[in-house]
Amino acid sequence: MFRNPVIWADYPDLDVIRVEDTYYMVSTTMHMMPGCVILRSYDLIQWEVAVHVFDVLDHTPAQRLEDGQHIYGKGMWAASLRYHNGTFYVMFAANDTRRTYLYTSVNIAGPWEKHYIEGFYHDGSLLFDDDDRVYMIYGNAEIHLTELKEDLSGPKPGGLHRIIVQEQQPYHLGYEGAHMYKIDGRYYAFFIHISHAAGRRTQACFAADSLEGDFEGGDVFNDDMGYFNSGVAQGGIVDTPDGTWLAMLFQDHGAVGRIPVLVPLIFENGFPVFAKQAPAMIELPSTRPNYAYRPLVGSDSFHYTPDEQGEVRLMEWWQWNHTPDDTMWSVTDKPGTYRIRSGRISPNLTFAVNTLTQRTIGPACEAVVTLDGSGLNDGDYAGLCLLIGTYGFIALTKESGQIYLVMIARETEDSSLFGSLIDQEPGTEFARIPVYDETITLKAAADFTNNIDICQFYYKSRQNDEVWKPLGITHQMFYKLDHFMGCRFGLFLYSTRETGGTADFSNFQYHQIDFPNAGP
Template identity: 50%
Template sequence: MSEIVKAINPIVPLDYPDPDVIRVDDTYYMVTTTMHFMPGCEILRSYDLVNWEHAAFVYDKLDSTPAQRLENGQNIYGKGMWAASIRHHKGKFYVIFAANDTRKTYLFTAEQVEGPWEKSEIEGFYHDSSLLFDDDDRVYLVYGNRDVQLIELESDLSKPKEGGINRTIVSDRDNPNLGYEGAHFYKINQKYYVFLIRSLPDRWMRVEGCFVADSIDGEFKGGDIFIDDRNYCGQGVAQGGIVDTPDGDWYAILFQDHGAVGRIPILLPIKWENDFPVFGAEGKVPTDFTTKSTRPNYSYQPLVNSDDFKQRYDNTYGLAPIWQFNHEPIESDFSINEDKGYFELRTSKVTNNILDATNTLTTRMLFPHCAAEVTVDASQIKDGDVTGFSAFQGAYGFVGITKQDSKYYLIMRTKPLDNLEMQSFDPNETPEKEWERIEIDHPTMTFRIEADFWQMKDEVKFLYQKDDQFIQIGPNHQTAFRLDHFTGCRFGLFYYSTEQSGGTVQFSQFKYIK
């Protein structure tokens, strides 16, 4: 018996951009972009396309380059893995993505979605690629920006097939904004469909396109098929995968920009008219509609949650899957004490800012509002050390504790925005500013961050607990989604040393307030 499930958009009010989705029997899987965070390439699982939970991370670390490990002043902000393609073929899962720091295209395969995942590479660099296994065992990849290419791969997916198909199927070279990219490639009822994203040429607004051909060698015809912003700040809904249900219904999962909180998945019903897809209802994202669950009364694990650090999880880092490190962690510099319930960080290098701090532990912020609290024990930090609780993004802010001349201080600092333009890849060069400093006697404090993302207000405030009350420190801080990091704002637990390494800090009682 199927269970009727009400869908209300956005289905997942968190930063899960560039979604691709498949169904294997009664289970849906969605993979999204994780950029520089590790473990990376997260796959979610659902039985109704509305509710989702963590299924797996495809990798714990990628190539362990100096930049991926935040070594020698290098980083991969705004790079890392982008726009994965997930497929299931002859009993095996396939995930393909390109990483913009290494300029490589990676292929991961597994018998089970939980892994283990085997890593290899595909010769070449294929931006926003999509994989298709055809009925005759030929394998194709569609990729590219502005000029969208179709190539044939060797049967082992190791490289382009010698003498195989290699041609441009769609071109949007003259678009002054974003040209077609974000390919999703399918064969449905013996026709070939490519779904793409671009911006309208006359203004910045993401739109969804579709092109269809009668054969793999044929002409791909089509254009923009879905232009809607849900009446939300002019931000279009586009780029993602389509999937069918066991009953033969079709849906698309696309994303929509929501400002500093990130890019959020939107679910759309699809109808087919004359073998061409029609997204939404009367050209719009429906406010609500229904789907069917393949597993009635299933209880999903939350994608964001509180953590008392009293449980060690069965994965490489031992942490709940709500957490990802900013870049590859140094495993010798963190530990979990599940008996006493704390996450401990140690420093092994000297730096001067949070963006270069290794082992920062992050979790996504929730749209449209959220808050979180954490207790920080800084009694074992050294002079010059800085630790605390951050709204982590290129234009970050934090409340924390520092130590100078053997005295402890409560501080609030931000890196104010120097450019509100989302399309800027340039790093935020505005100097960090300290807004408030208070000498304290006891270096164990509970901090709170409150965030308001509604209508792209994108403001966070920082508070500390005193006498059972939370008191704001410093001004409200403006965050923003920009291409320098290309990710939504996150809660971050951090620690770095500016004079000498070797100190420790403990975080406990992380409380997520939804």
């Protein structure tokens, strides 16, 4: 038996398919590069990274953190994953470019070919019908059905276009997060929404016998698993080889992000009937019982060998915060070291280029890294962070030639989901001590048990390497729509006065910490 939610980490806006004995699941990655992660599983419970669909998206100034621009809370959202006639399709809209993207590949590992679909379609879902006509549904509160051209490049002239569902009751969030299916000759459209009556996220479904007919339905699942009135909703459904149906939805879990939950369902009289509650424990047969999954997060010694083209592919659990500047980082200049060079002036951590991140995992986790700050210039900051709008970090900095260790955090008095922070706000320095060894080991610890959402920072020097010393405050993190993403460990360097500094990171260690009865 496995805990449910099945992954206590930030994998929102899920779509899931099965191709023969293999399940694939896509998730939103917004401003992270490489982006549009697809996971692979043989039992719907244990997962590993299959591929990131793109390395970078469009190289816009905002995607590169240039000129005070960024794509926090934007980027790629809510992809639709489909497999049809031997080809994988991934469709999503990017909320910074206001474009709709279509990536295709005959192999899940790629290469993936990039296309555009004319128009911008919020939370779209693809449907390949039995007659090879192609449709998508999309929208918020008012759900549109649009037939696409045969090559999926845009709406089909004279093709079917209609509104199939409209929100009829008072709501906080209208129907969105569309997923469209044809099962046993009947059409099904699934959505998330938050009605005033429910007061939390719920899953809805509408069904029709034809695409021209009336779609009828309503809420089909309303459960928070006893967790802070946080409704489980939005995602795809999939069948197992033996005909069992399950929905892969997600649940908001505070600062760690939105995490995947499996919910059984059956079809009765042509309509889905979900389990009354999401099970706290779940077990499903594996199509490959002895398969060993690669971890979704992990440690890194930073020993890499370039390929025949001289390129280096980092471990699949790493993602850059925004598009990296490949001229300003290396893991081969000094083997065993991730080196960042400073190439521009930045006001704070959120504009630091080449910040290398990994997801945090609940109920608690720690990251440890050794930092050589001998290459820092005055005004540089380099260290280990928990990256979120309300971030915290421990870092080396230099002032008048003296190196200091500091702990900085960005706080807010507004803990609401819609509260925002000023982009240029640098955060508050809560601790500063002089250090006389330019190499130091740092630790960041995060605790997400019952939405406590706190982080703490520690250090130890080579002279006293048996004892961790805390630095600064215990910092409260809040999940907000400013970043719209769960917090992440990050290795960073940014300059506030002059460019050209360097920071060398080595021996990165990731530790997951479990507590008895801690939840998922």
